[in-house]
Amino acid sequence: AQKVTQAQTEISVVEKEDVTLDCVYETRDTTYYLFWYKQPPSGELVFLIRRNSFDEQNEISGRYSWNFQKSTSSFNFTITASQVVDSAVYFCALSEAGNDMRFGAGTRLTVKP
């Protein structure tokens, strides 16, 4: 069964637009962690944020913000005033009990100048 769903395969925006990347997850565990990673064209995955299942506070880091809603099993990621350097593939991931992590299929974001 699909654990993490990123329904948006590709998104294209013009610089300075705001963009939201959706992530919906599925789990029966009460304790779990959610993550967002960025994969630039060079290929390595860069960790952006971790959120545990007991902390539903929204998080803001510069132009990045995350909205975690357990009621809808969603952990969405918003980039405000997007820049060309934000162009990358973004992955949402879920870690349940145990030590493995399940990734979504990723959303390719293209920010045009």
Place this chain on the structure above:
Amino acid sequence: DGGITQSPKYLFRKEGQNVTLSCEQNLNHDAMYWYRQDPGQGLRLIYYSQIVNDFQKGDIAEGYSVSREKKESFPLTVTSAQKNPTAFYLCASRDRGWKPQHFGDGTRLSIL
């Protein structure tokens, strides 16, 4: 600097040949992972290891093998049984608990 080193960056395999991808970490992490990424797709777990001399199959282990003789090293062998090995392979490690995984730069494997 601490990190994960994958080598080689590019690798070519001939039909019927086994090839081994290297993954070394100096982060003192207990757990290590191998993922496969196909174009336009997410990461699929091949194998993972939580401690030395122990490893478990992930979702797509067929045609692959691993070893974990040292904490720092987790090599992946793509065997001739893997009929479609062309992909981008990522190695990761993780500290105990719910820490994020750290990734290497990846190895791109192609068939000659």
